[in-house]
Each structure stands twice: as C-alpha cells, then as structure tokens.
Amino acid sequence: MNKQREMAPNSFLNLAVSSFCLQLLALVLPYQAFGSSRSQINEFNAPPPGLCASAVIIHGYKCQEFDVKTDDGYILSLQRIPEGRTGGGGGGLNKPPVLLQHGVLVDGMTWLLNSPEQSLAMILADNGFDVWISNTRGTKFSRRHVNLDPSNPKYWNWSWDDLVLYDLPSVTEFVFRRTGQKMHYVGHSMGTLMALASFAEGKQVDKIRSAALLSPVAYLSHMTTALGVVAARSFVGEISTVFGLAEFYPKGKEVSKFLKSLCAFPGLDCYDMLTALTGKNCCLNVSTVEIFLKNEPQSTATKNLVHLAQTVRDGILSKYDYGNANFNVEHYGEAKPPVYDLRKIPHDFPLFLSYGGQDALSDTRDVATLLDILKLHDVDKLHVQFIKNFAHADFIMGVTAKDTVYNQIVAFFKNLG
Numbered sequence: 001m002n003k004q005r006e007m008a009p010n011s012f013l014n015l016a017v018s019s020f021c022l023q024l025l026a027l028v029l030p031y032q033a034f035g036s037s038r039s040q041i042n043e044f045n046a047p048p049p050g051l052c053a054s055a056v057i058i059h060g061y062k063c064q065e066f067d068v069k070t071d072d073g074y075i076l077s078l079q080r081i082p083e084g085r086t087g088g089g090g091g092g093l094n095k096p097p098v099l100l101q102h103g104v105l106v107d108g109m110t111w112l113l114n115s116p117e118q119s120l121a122m123i124l125a126d127n128g129f130d131v132w133i134s135n136t137r138g139t140k141f142s143r144r145h146v147n148l149d150p151s152n153p154k155y156w157n158w159s160w161d162d163l164v165l166y167d168l169p170s171v172t173e174f175v176f177r178r179t180g181q182k183m184h185y186v187g188h189s190m191g192t193l194m195a196l197a198s199f200a201e202g203k204q205v206d207k208i209r210s211a212a213l214l215s216p217v218a219y220l221s222h223m224t225t226a227l228g229v230v231a232a233r234s235f236v237g238e239i240s241t242v243f244g245l246a247e248f249y250p251k252g253k254e255v256s257k258f259l260k261s262l263c264a265f266p267g268l269d270c271y272d273m274l275t276a277l278t279g280k281n282c283c284l285n286v287s288t289v290e291i292f293l294k295n296e297p298q299s300t301a302t303k304n305l306v307h308l309a310q311t312v313r314d315g316i317l318s319k320y321d322y323g324n325a326n327f328n329v330e331h332y333g334e335a336k337p338p339v340y341d342l343r344k345i346p347h348d349f350p351l352f353l354s355y356g357g358q359d360a361l362s363d364t365r366d367v368a369t370l371l372d373i374l375k376l377h378d379v380d381k382l383h384v385q386f387i388k389n390f391a392h393a394d395f396i397m398g399v400t401a402k403d404t405v406y407n408q409i410v411a412f413f414k415n416l417g
Contacts, residue, residue, distance in 0.1 A: 055112040070166040077141035079133040084126035095130040103189030105297040107139035156246035159307035182209040210350035214395040215362040222363040250297040281391040283398035356390030
C-alpha cells in the first residue's frame with residue numbers, strides 16, 4: 001500500500017474545482033449559452049490519444065476502444081477491458097459484463113487512477129469480469145458530434161436529463177448487443193444519479209442486472225461545505241463571470257480567478273480546500289492526485305451544473321427547470337418539471353449502496369432520505385455499506401478502497417451468479 005503523503009496547496013486548489021462548482025450553482029441564474037471558453041480548435045477532427053493507450057495497455061491489459069453514437073448525435077468514447085492481466089482467454093466471451101460510469105467533471109480515467117492492484121476497473125477484470133468504461137458527452141474522449149463542434153454553444157445545450165435519456169441507454173444498448181448479456185453497473189456520484197433516475201422510469205432494468213452505487217447522489221440538501229456557504233453569502237456578483245459560457249471548463253481562467261478571490265476571504269484556509277469541500281478524505285496519496293490533476297477536472301455543460309444546483313436548492317429530484325412556467329409547459333406539458341419518483345425503482349432490483357461518514361457532498365442525511373425511499377425494497381436485494389472515515393474522493397482514489405469497498409462489490413456481483 002502506498003504511503004499517504006502531504007499535498008501542496010496548488011494541488012488542493014486544482015482538485016477542489018470540480019466539487020466547488022456544485023456549491024456555487026445553487027444560486028445561478030437561468031442558463032445562457034455564449035460558446036466555449038477554449039480556443040476555436042476543431043476537436044472533432046483531432047481527438048486526444050485514447051484511454052486504452054494512456055492508462056490500460058501500459059499495465060499489461062488488453063483494451064479496446066469503441067465509438068457509440070447517441071440518438072441526439074453525440075459520439076461517446078467507450079473502453080473495454082475484456083479480461084484480466086493474466087489472460088484467461090475468451091476476450092470477454094461469456095464473462096459477466098460490468099459498466100463503470102463516472103461522475104460530473106471527470107471521465108473514465110476515474111476508475112484507473114491508482115495502481116492496477118488498487119483500481120476498480122483492473123480489479124474487476126482480474127476477477128473474471130468483462131469491464132466497460134463509459135465517458136459522457138463533453139469529456140476529453142467524448143467531444144464529438146455528428147454535426148456540432150464543441151465551439152458551438154448548441155453542443156453544450158444539455159443537462160444530466162440528457163445523460164439519462166441518451167448517453168446511458170446508448171452505452172448499455174451497445175454493451176448488451178456486443179456481449180449478449182445483461183450487465184452489472186458501478187456508478188460514482190453523478191453516475192449514481194443517472195442510474196437511479198433511469199431505474200425510476202423503468203428504463204435500463206432490462207439490460208442492467210444490478211447496480212453498485214458509490215457516494216450515491218439523489219438528494220443534495222445537506223451538503224456541509226464551508227466554502228459553499230461563504231460563496232453563497234459573499235460572491236454572488238461573481239457567479240455570472242464564472243458561468244457566462246455554455247461550456248463549463250474548470251481549468252479556464254474564469255474559474256481560477258474566482259477561486260483566487262474566494263481564497264482571499266478572511267477565515268478560509270485554501271490549503272485544506274479539499275477537506276472543506278468533499279469532507280476529510282482518509283486515504284489519498286500524492287501520486288494518485290498527481291495523475292488526477294493531469295487528466296481532471298473535465299468540461300461539462302453549464303446547464304448540467306445548473307440542473308445539479310436545482311437539486312440542491314429544491315430538495316427534490318426532478319427534470320431540468322427552465323425557470324419559467326411557459327417554457328416548462330413547452331418542454332413537459334406542465335408548469336413544473338416532472339419528478340423522478342425513486343419509489344418506482346423495481347423492488348427486486350439488486351442494489352449495493354456504499355457511502356461515507358465524512359462525505360460533505362453525499363451527506364449521510366441525504367443518503368438517509370434515499371434509503372427511506374427505498375425502505376420497501378426487497379430486503380435481500382438491498383445491500384448498504386457505511387464507511388465511517390470515507391469521504392467523497394476516497395471511493396475512487398482511496399488506496400484502501402480495494403479492501404474496504406471493491407472486494408465487497410466483487411462479492412456482491414459474484415453472489416448474483
């Protein structure tokens with residue numbers, strides 16, 4: 001096990017951006033599109049090197065890259081690790097497939113940050129699973145569309161509703177057709193939200209046989225982040241500067257400028273910003289964080305973050321609110337956005353939920369609300385794990401996650417046959 005080491009203030013500052021955005025957006029005005037904050041390069045014609053080459057094959061695993069087109073024209077990057085490092089043959093044939101879905105402002109690299117012995121994707125492959133890694137629209141490996149360039153504001157006109165409606169169905173359909181089997185699912189943070197919303201509408205349960213949800217996000221009313229409180233009180237006027245673009249690019253100068261001004265606020269300790277935002281992560285080491293900072297955080301649509309903020313503000317899980325009854329009627333046929341009713345998740349659908357006592361984003365009180373809604377779930381189909389010392393990032397980057405969480409996920413999947 002790698003020894004935990006102290007990280008520099010700049011590392012904390014950069015790593016904090018992805019979580020910080022969620023706090024600010026509770027006060028964001030209705031979405032407006034003004035294009036991308038990046039230079040006008042044609043990323044459709046020049047995608048970056050694939051995830052397989054950069055993070056999987058180098059460790060001795062086979063890896064395949066696929067393109068998946070959604071019904072609304074986005075081209076998503078999908079990776080497959082068909083077998084473990086020691087082989088076993090078959091190239092994934094008849095091995096149970098597992099789909100890994102990352103959260104907001106990150107991509108599929110989420111599952112590959114630690115060593116092969118500590119990264120969930122490789123652990124699953126070494127345990128006989130056929131592993132598939134999804135990358136949602138707008139992230140580095142999925143910045144393509146059949147006729148829109150990321151420099152066009154229209155490319156960014158989506159929220160997590162569209163990930164539920166288009167991205168997740170397209171990927172699960174691809175994996176299902178390729179393998180001929182229903183798959184297991186692992187989601188972290190927004191990846192859990194996508195699954196829960198989909199299951200609530202009776203979708204994907206014909207292709208997904210079980211789901212492991214890490215730091216589950218369905219309700220966000222009790223996030224306990226000191227920086228979020230300060231931002232809400234004192235920096236409302238800066239928000240339009242940060243969110244004036246259709247693409248929310250966390251490494252852009254607008255966000256950096258805002259963070260620097262926030263760090264000047266009396267009483268804030270930016271050295272320990274990560275703890276203030278995500279909770280006190282117990283088990284991160286500097287080498288993992290360095291890999292994270294080379295790849296993350298990723299872009300997302302500003303509209304997507306606004307939608308997440310609506311969940312914080314309203315305390316309910318509903319579709320995107322256009323902020324005007326007439327606009328909502330135009331989109332939904334009713335003045336208020338439809339609610340995702342999680343009580344409609346099939347009671348016999350196998351679920352594994354793991355959450356942390358130090359998580360300031362997926363707070364224990366919000367998870368308790370989710371569990372209360374799932375109280376009618378079949379007892380033998382709902383497995384809940386509480387890890388007292390884990391915070392939000394520990395579930396994907398913690399060096400102890402293998403022994404604490406991942407081995408339990410493997411056992412959960414294998415027990416289902």
